[in-house]
Amino acid sequence: MTTPAPHADLWPAPTTTGPLDATVTLPGSKSLTNRALVLAALADGPSVVRRALRSRDTLLMAQALTALGASVDTDGEDWAVRPLDGSVPEDRASVDCGLAGTVMRFVPPAAGLVRGEVAFDGDEHMRKRPVGEILAALRGLGMTIDDSDGALPFTVRGTGAVPGGSVVIDASASSQFVSALLLAGPRFEAGVDVRHSGAAIPSLPHVEMTIAMLRDRGVAVDDSVADRWVVAAGPIAAYDEAIEPDLSNAAPFLALAAISGGSVTVRDWPEATTQAGDALRDLLPRMGCRVERVPAGLRVSGPADGWRGLHGLDADLHDVGELAPAVAALCALARTPSRLTGIAHIRGHETDRLAALAKELGGLGADVVEHPDGLTLRPAALTGGVFHTYADHRMAHAAVIIGAAVPGVLVENVATTSKTFPDFAGFWSGLL
Incomplete structure (x- = not known):
């Protein structure tokens, strides 16, 4: 520093x-707003994120999901979201993560669900923040990612589908590693079975937040075993979320x-x-x-x-x-x-x-x-x-x-x- x-x-x-x-x-809560935006972009129909936080991080998330082919109307305080249509608007899309860890970690799993290349970068300091564990996990779940050292910048080569399945990660650096996989997990062909191996996960309430929001949208999540989260494959229901x-x-x-x-x-x-x-x-x-x-x-x-x-x-x-x-x-x-x-x-x-x-x-x-x-x-x-x-x-x-x-x-x-x-x-x- x-x-x-x-x-x-x-x-x-x-x-x-x-x-x-x-x-x-x-x-409104940034954590809730950005999770709601990701889930709305992956849902089976249009959603509304009500009383959304308007800030740099949430606008970056809206722009990132738009780059993947979703539509996010950020006028007013209630943001209407139409989900991804399966391909990026151009052959190669770009995502600016800024200083938003949620954008850097939550959007790459979604990028595997569209056809096309998505390049990720952000502010200078973001190139020092850990993301390699997520990239390795996504490769293990069947995605293709080009990166040099497990950090920004990197490129996701989306094929329109992610096989999914079981993966072991070390989330001791950030609970966002778990949330990132859970948010997109229902859309993976085999769902996702995430197991944590390492020191205690920090900020566990944020994982609990992710699970609660998935369940609100009809997704089955089994968290009955410590340090293991199993998300069943299936649709994510469209949902109007009021942000705390x-x-x-x-x-x-x-x-x-x-x-x-x-x-x-x-x-x-x-x-x-x-x-x-x-x-x-x-x-x-x-x-x-x-x-x-x-x-x-x-x-x-x-x-x-x-x-x-x-x-x-x-x-x-x-x-x-x-x-x-x-x-x-x-x-x-x-x-x-x-x-x-x-x-x-x-x-x-x-x-x-x-x-x-x-x-x-x-x-x-x-x-x-x-x-x-x-x-x-x-x-x-x-x-x-x-x-x-x-x-x-x-x-x-x-x-x-x-x-x-x-x-x-x-x-x-x-x-x-x-x-x-x-x-x-x-x-x-x-x-x-």
Whole structure:
């Protein structure tokens, strides 16, 4: 990991001046939106993805599926999808993955189901993110893929059908390896039988999300044996999906309640969900906050003296690693030590998040120690300064959380938050 070149526009993060009382409506979940788009493109008829998140990642997914021959109407908040028609619009199509792991991993299995070549590439950092395990698995299931070293760029040579069958993968680097195979598995001639062999899979709630969405569309999935998922061959029913708010995006807003000593309500928090962000209901009370369901959604109230009253946290975040940057920022402000473990896999996200958090929080005065699988943080007096984001939206979330408590924090490239939350900076400033 290297520090990026200074961004031309350093955004001054606003600081709270007293207890906040706010209610926020969040954009839809990126994870749900992109899974729904893939399933709609593989379905047996037209579908609608309602309240879809409009962000860079989801628009890249829509464009990728269009390149494969689907039709995705992204006007408005309800996106109509017509499924793939069996061939790419041109002999050779191109897919821009940007910084979207879901595009890089979920679309190649679908590309094997159309006739024609599909070339995949993305932003420079994406060429460092792991995808070789998926490519090897797809070859084992009967697909032809040209790549040089198990990374972007690569080309899928689709024949219109994938034999499918059994495959063993090591998904310890990303749960997306499993989800990618399950999403397209029903359309493979023999379905797919995926077995994981390796260290524990991170972010398992995302696999559970994939399974639930498949079952909603009539697909038979057997997950009765640990680390094995069997998807039966058959149609994927057309389905109108209403997208939940993105609960991981709730983290910085609920952190405002903790920092200000006030309360923040997130509208329409689901009663039951497979989203990893739901873990905030457990994590924040352990830091001294009060969490309660109210008619509007979920309300979090902070300690009476705000961030100065926050307790440290000893937590294994293995299943909810996407929350680690926001949680680490709160822990840097806490009055007692914290230990965050189980998150070695977030080194392979948009950036090496552990190294980036240690560097940027430490640069503002935090007492932080980087470990192979996590961070230790001890109470320290923080000061203002530049916080680099490494083109990573979750790093920007950590930056604005610190900035809400500490004057003078300048966020480099705050616009990277558009990955999952358009106009995040304007929305955040409006609250403060």
